[in-house]
Amino acid sequence: MFRGIYVPLVTPFYEGEIDWESLERLIEYYIERRVDGLVPCGTTGESPTLSEKEHLDVIKFVIEKTAGRTRVIAGTGSNETKKAVEFTKAAEEMGADGALVVCPYYNKPTQEGIFVHYKTVAENTSLPIIVYNIPGRTGRNIEVKTLMRLAEIKNIAGVKEASGDINQLMDTIQLRPSGFSVLAGEDHLIFINCVLGGDGAIAASAHVLPEKFKAMCEAAWQGIAGEGSKIHFELLPLVRLFFAETNPSPVKTALQLMGLIKSDEVRLPLVPTTLELKEKIRQELVRLKVLD
Secondary structure, eight states: OEEEEEEEOOOOOOOOOOOHHHHHEEEEEEEHTOEEOOOOHHHHTGGGOOOOOHHHHHHHHHHHHHHSEEEEEEOOOOOOHHHHHHHHHHHHHOOOEEEEEEEEOOOOOOHHHHHHHHHHHHOOOOOOOEEEEOHHHHSOOHHHHHHHHHSSSSSSSEEEEEEHHHHHHHHHHOOTTOOEEESSGGGGGHHHHTTOOOOOEOHHHHHHHHHHHHHHHHHHHHOOOHHHHHHHHHHHHHHHHHHHSSHHHHHHHHHTTTTTSSSOOOTTTTTOHHHHHHHHHHHHHHHHHHHH
C-alpha cells in the first residue's frame, strides 16, 4: 500500500539540457527529509517535453541515486497504450517500486477504453500501478465505477485523484477495496483526503516543507484534526501560489530561490513565472521561514 507524502520531482533544466547535478541535489534533499517516495517523470517533471531517451534516463538516474533509501514511483503513462506498456516494463527492469500511469489524454477514450488501457498495462508488468486521474489535463475523467473495476485487478494498487471533485474523492474512499491507496493529486485537498481516510498525496507543493505536509497527514490520521487544520491553513497560501500559473513553473521558481536548482527554466510551451508571482513566492517562503 502506498501511504504518505510522495514528491513528484521536477526535471531541472539548464540551457536546454537536463541538469543532472541539480536533480541529484533534489533527491538527497528529499531523502534527508524522509519523504515516503519520489515520483520522476510525472506532470511536474514535464514528461510531455522529454524525449523517450530523456524520460527513461531520468527514471534510471533517480532509481540509482535513491539506492533503495525511499520508494521510487516512475511516471510511465502515455496516450499510446503500447508506449505506456514499454515505459512501465522498462521502469520495472530498472528497479522502480511502482508506476504512476496517467489517464490517456487527447484521444478522449470511453470509460471502456480507459479500463482496457490500464488492464493492458497491468497485464504486462508485476509493478504496482497507481492510476492518475487528472481530467483538467487529460480531457477525460476516470469515473468511480471504472476505477472500482480497475481496483479488482491485482496489481492496480491505488489512485492519484486529481479531479478536484470532493464527491468523487469521497465515493472513491468509501467504495475502494482493502489495500487500495487513495492519494490526493489536488494539493489543497490533501488534509481533507486524509481526514476522510485517504492515504496522503503525490504533491508538487511538497517540494517545499515536505516535513510539514507529512505532519499534517499524520495529525489527520491520528485524529488530531485541530493540529492538522492549523498546518493546512499555514501551507495553503503557498499551495495556491504554486498553482497560480501552470505547474511546475512556480515550483521551480521556489526551488531556485532556495538554491536547490540552478535555474527555473522550463520547456516550451511552458514559460517561467512572471516577476510578480516570483516576488509573491519569495515573500511566502520568507513568511514560512524557508528563506531569510
